[in-house]
Amino acid sequence: MLAIQNLSKSYGKVLAVDQVSFFVPDGRVGILLGPNGAGKSTIIKSIAGLLRYNGEIQIQGIPAKTLDAKRCFAYVPEIPNMFEALTVREHIEYIRHAYNSGITDGEIEEMLRRYEMEDKQDKLGNELSKGMMQKVSICCALAIKPKVILLDEPMVGLDPKAIKELKETVLELREQGVTVLISTHMLEMVEDLWDVMFVMEKSHIIGSYTKEEVGGKDLDDLFFELTGGKR
Known part of the structure; x- marks a missing residue:
């Protein structure tokens, strides 16, 4: 759970987030939405x-x-950060050892296969495209075997196959009881x-809904109703 x-955060005299509260239980996928400047990035970074x-x-x-919380938490940033001198596989191995993860070699191989990175394992961080760096970032997060995972614009730069995967x-993580925030x-x-x-909007949560509450209402329509058409 998250x-x-x-939660409040100011940058000088600018109040970016003002007394924000929300909750995502185990085995649920939460999404954080809002127009630019609403405070989403500040919440994510916090x-x-x-x-x-x-x-x-x-x-x-x-x-x-x-440290106990950090051991069960994974984060996929909007802009991936790679170690230039480490290979794709070494990034994952670094995370496995840093978190003392129980992920197996077989699970790593399957993860690389799913995200079409099998033949990219020996590529260095400074040789990767934006989409490939995003895939490595996702694989590193999954290698932790987290109980809570935070994904910031995770599909930007991904090809259609990677988006599908x-x-x-995400659906598999939900079935496993993992808390997901996107x-x-x-x-x-x-x-x-x-x-x-x-x-x-404007540093506050202005709406909070479950899928059951809105029924079959279109997500776009609901978002634009709340924000007055801004995105």
């Missing part, structure tokens, strides 16, 4: 431990700043994935 309570903030963030009931991966502008890409949505 719990955010009274959860990932990249910013100082006021308020409380818990991962599996544990304060997010603790990522969607299937921040995205590509609403059509998460239409069949989400369980609960949080819509931000």
